[in-house]
Amino acid sequence: MKTMTTAVLASLALAGCSRETAAPAGEATATTVQANAQFAKTLPLADAQGFEDAQRGLVARPTGKILAADGSVITDFDAFHFVAGDAPPTVNPSLWRHAKLNAQAGLFKVVDGVYQLRGFDLGNMTLIEGRTGWIVVDALTCRETAAAALAFARRQLGDKPVTALLFSHSHIDHFGGALGVLTPEQVRGGVPVVASAGFMEEATSENVLVGTAMGRRSYYQFGKNLERSARGMVDTGLGKGVGYGSFGVLAPTDLITQPTEERVLDGVRFVFHNVPGAEAPAEMTFSVPALKLYGGAENLAQTMHNLLPVRGAKVRDALRWAGYMQQALDQLGDAEVYVGQHNWPIWGHERIAEFITKHRDVYKYTHDQTVRLINAGLTPNEIADQIRLPASLQGYFGTRGYYGDLRHNVKAVYQFYLGAYDGNPAHLDPLPPVEMARRYVALAGGADKAVAAAQQAFDQGDYRWAVELLNHVVFADAGNRAARELLARSYDQLGYAAEAATWRNSYLTAAAELRGGAPKQGTSRAAFLDMLVQTPIERFLEAMAAGLDGPAAEGKDFKINLVLTDTKESYALWIENAVLHFRRAEPAADANATMTLTKTFFVRMMAGTAGAKDMLTSDEIKVTGSRIDLLRFLGLMDKAPGTFPIVTR
Structure with a gap:
């Protein structure tokens, strides 16, 4: 399937409309401007419910910066102030709306006894008031952001101790800041750390074997090195940015091993649901019946999620994920408020049930229709270009592809069942990329002719084809500056039109690296030492x-x-x-x-x-x-x- 903007770009390219050769690098071409304008007409972007929810209960907003020990900036609370007003021509209007919602940083009161800290890091820190202190749900990505968030809450709410720490799942943006919340001595002194079975193994293993490659690719997914601007990084889909600081972990002292288990923590009764193998290998949701609160961990977010992240990971099980959503509906009881560990809450039982239902059906529809077309003999790319969600799911903001993307998820379902090979023997043993590129460029009559053809495609707004041609030229000769710049400009336009923040960040990071080269320094494993010693x-x-x-x-x-x-x-x-x-x-x-x-x-x-x-x-x-x-x-x-x-x- 094409997203609506990609489909618009394709239709404009086929119509041969607009000539873009005069547009300077970094600006949106007339084709992109037109595509985004047409996209804006397809959704009720003026709907105010999301903004009411994202701003509800504001206690205080943070200012300034969170710094690492070496003085580098981890979080800048002013960096996204530009995300306001109408969408600029360089940002998909649906993504712009979502970016504005995620830009609501601060401490928020959800209901009596429940608060959330949002915007300090990629994820949320949820505080639940116990008899003597705070029960903390998730510790953000790094020590610095977690400590800053907790200190900010204490300034507003009083200096209460942390009486329990819960890890919703085994991804680092939810546990990496553990040492900013509790010390090992406090844990040894009896403060419980609760997680689901398999948490420690999964939390410490993901980044060891292929962490170098995954970390490098995460720069694309999260736009780490992009400027924060309307021509750069505006969002990640799950939040504003990742806290690249000092990472650690605390070993759980209490594991949830059964499908449903209850605990009383600091006088508060929790009902935990063990839901492994969907969004994360080790994950748990929970409810607090006395507060009519349901916590969806990261199986739920205000976006379609990834079945296979752009950064890479093991493929996730869409069918199991949909099954967990049905279980969540069955377990919802009389809940009146939903909190997630990304994005903003939802109030009202019917709205929560609708939210879960839509997520259930997005993953089930993606799974079932991909499998149907697999059995009809279609390849991953063919299926991805063909599948469209039904109107009842397309029009729901809470499951739109801001972080995950339907086309990418379709390919993940295919890979889950059949692997990456599409069955065509021509693809069993293809030439390596550079050798293939050289031969294609020679077949085109040389680099100049290939670039001229790509320029013609660019002029017609056919950026996908321009990228295909120019990618071969640049792989054949990385020193071809004209090809690199035109490829970068093509990536600019694809990024400006992308609804998925992960795709936008990937396109624009590619453009930046074509212009300025790969980063001089990768993710340092030294930052992971506090976590690695637990591995x-x-x-x-x-x-x-x-x-x-x-x-x-x-x-x-x-x-x-x-x-x-x-x-x-x-x-x-x-x-x-x-x-x-x-x-x-x-x-x-x-x-x-x-x-x-x-x-x-x-x-x-x-x-x-x-x-x-x-x-x-x-x-x-x-x-x-x-x-x-x-x-x-x-x-x-x-x-x-x-x-x-x-x-x-």
Whole structure:
């Protein structure tokens, strides 16, 4: 399926309307302006209900900035003040409306005894008043934003202690700020930390194995390096921006393992529902019957969600997700207020039931119609261009594609069942991208002719085809400045028309990198140290194995002992057939070398904050056997910096 704006752009391109060669880089072309204007006519953008909900109960608004220890800005509360008034020509009008709703940052009273902090980070921190203090639902992404949000609430509501911490699910924007809410000593002193079964394993594993690539791709999804402006990043769909600070986690002291379990926390009765394997591998929703409150975690948000994020992840199960939505309807009881861990609340039982019903049917319709067309023999791209939601779902703001996108979700359903291969043997063994690009450019008669054809497509507003042509030219010759700039301008227009914030951010980040190059620095694993020390050592050894340079390891037969003094663990690591293996075992007598160190120092080595020099000189590590062999062994491990190019090669 095409979104409405993409469909409008396509129809305008087919009609051959407008000539855009004079439009300078960064401005919306006449085709894009016209497409966005036509899009605005298809939705009741003046509907005030969302704005009433997003502003309801405001207690106070924050100002200024949240800073990291090095003085860098994590959150700037003034950065999105430009998101006001009518949509500019460079932003899809539906996304602009959503961005204005997400821009309502502050402390809000939801009902008596329940408050939310929104706009401090990508997610929300929900405070539920207990008998003696605050029960905190979710700790945001990083220590800095969590501490700032909690301090802001205490200034407005009084300096009450945190008497329980709940993690709704295992994604870092909901637990990474745990150490800004509670200390390990407070937890050891009896403050409960509640999460669902599997939380710790999932929370600590997602970013270890493919975290480098996922982190690099997240810059596209969240528009991390884009300027905050009407020509840059305006929203993420789930909130205004991610808090890139210091990440940590606290191990739960109380796990919800059954489908439904009750707890009394600081005098408040909670009913928890364990809902794994939809939006997150470990997730739980909850209700507080005395307050007629239902908390939907992130299975519900004021947007269609992702079945497969742009940044990458394991594909999510649309059918299970829809099933959980039916369960939520059955569990809703007499709830009169819904709170989510993104976006804004909903009041009124009928409105909440409608909200859940629409989400249920979006995921079920996406699943069922994709499967129907799979069985009719259509490929992922064909299905994505064909499926349209029914009018009853298209017209509902709460499930529009601001974060997820129907076309991307269709491809995720296909991948969930059949994989990425579409069944056509022509796609079994395609040429690598650069080689394919060179041959296509040669077939077109050279780069100049390909760029001329792309310019013609751009002039006609056919930006998807322009991107297809120019992508080949740039992959064939990354130094072709004319092709890079025209490709960047094409991405500009696709971004300006995109309703999904994730697609807009991806297009505009691509344009920025074509003009300025890939980032010089990737996401530093040093920021994750507080979280990584909680990660089982096996995850790091799996990451080591996945980082082994196979060709360089061919013919090598190193065996290394790893002894961790603080956790009393011992592992044997060995290379066989250019594969790194490990098992828990006592130190082998025939090993080339033995490393004896603490887990914390080993994690620092894996995170890149301790290198070979530290290994040779530090008092925190003891090496017996051949240091030379140990260095050769460690030298076979790739240390990817996470700055690889994406739109060039």
